[in-house]
Amino acid sequence: MKKFSGFSSVSLLITGLILVFLSACVTQKQVKYLQKKQKEDTTQSFRNHKVSDYRLQPHDNLYIRIFALDEKSYTFFNKQSGSSGNSGSETSELGLYLDAYVVNDSGFIDFPLLGKLYIKDLKVDQTKNMIQSMVNEYLNNVTVTVKLVNFTVTLLGEVKKPGKFQVYQDKINIFEAISVAGDLTDFANRGKVALIRQTKEGSRVAYLDLNSIGILNSEYYFLEPNDIVYFAPLGIKRWGSETFPWALLFGIISTTLLLMTYFKAY
Secondary structure, three states: OHHHHHHHHHHHHHHHHHHHHHHOOOOHHHHOOOEOOOOOOOOOOOOOOOHHHOEOOOOOEEEEEEEEOOHHHHHHHOOOOOOOOOOOOOOOHHHHHHOOEEOOOOOEEEEOOOEEEEOOOOEHHHHHHHHHHHHOOOOOOEEEEEEEEOEEEEEEEOEOOOEEEEEOOOOEEHHHHHHHOOOEOOOEOOOOEEEEEEEOOEEEEEEEOOOEHHHHHOOOOEEOOOOEEEEOEOHHHHHOOOOOOHHHHHHHHHHHHHHHHHHHHO
């Protein structure tokens, strides 16, 4: 009877250890992106909300170029940081930054000949159309190009390289931003990602599900300047591989096996 009782206790101990081990595991479903939530979900195309909906704010950086057949007109209207000629090509990301027009705290940019232009809360294409209309009063056969460049996004929490990142392009989606930060850790809660965005009404927090393919339809799929994205840890992390005392666990298992051998022998 004692032998049976001892063996049952050991079995219970092993069962408990197995349950603890399984509770420390992160399932593939928890780390897989863009899952189809329903079997009948066969959607393959998605309508993204692009950064063109973004309205300009102070400290935004704008790339503005006015292309004209006349070389003197081109040089007069356009900043030159090291590249020259009517090609309008910059040689580096630094060149883009130095040639950018920064929206000041009052919402203005200072543009040659045209003076101070109030562009706060305008979309990029609206700004382009406004400048094009004003330049047409002075010159013929000119083309205006306006792009949003060099904005920042911040990624915090369960990312491999958290921090503030410069974006040298006019748009970036959330997966591109994650790749810049070296991807998420295994313990990131991909099903509830907090995105903090500044609006005219104040800070807005939206929660995104990166596990769902439906994220591709979200209005938050493309990040905007100064967005902050926080990846919270799964509750399981406290038992995760980075902190769990695996040496102790394996020691207990070894001791348990020895006890099992002892009980069988006696």
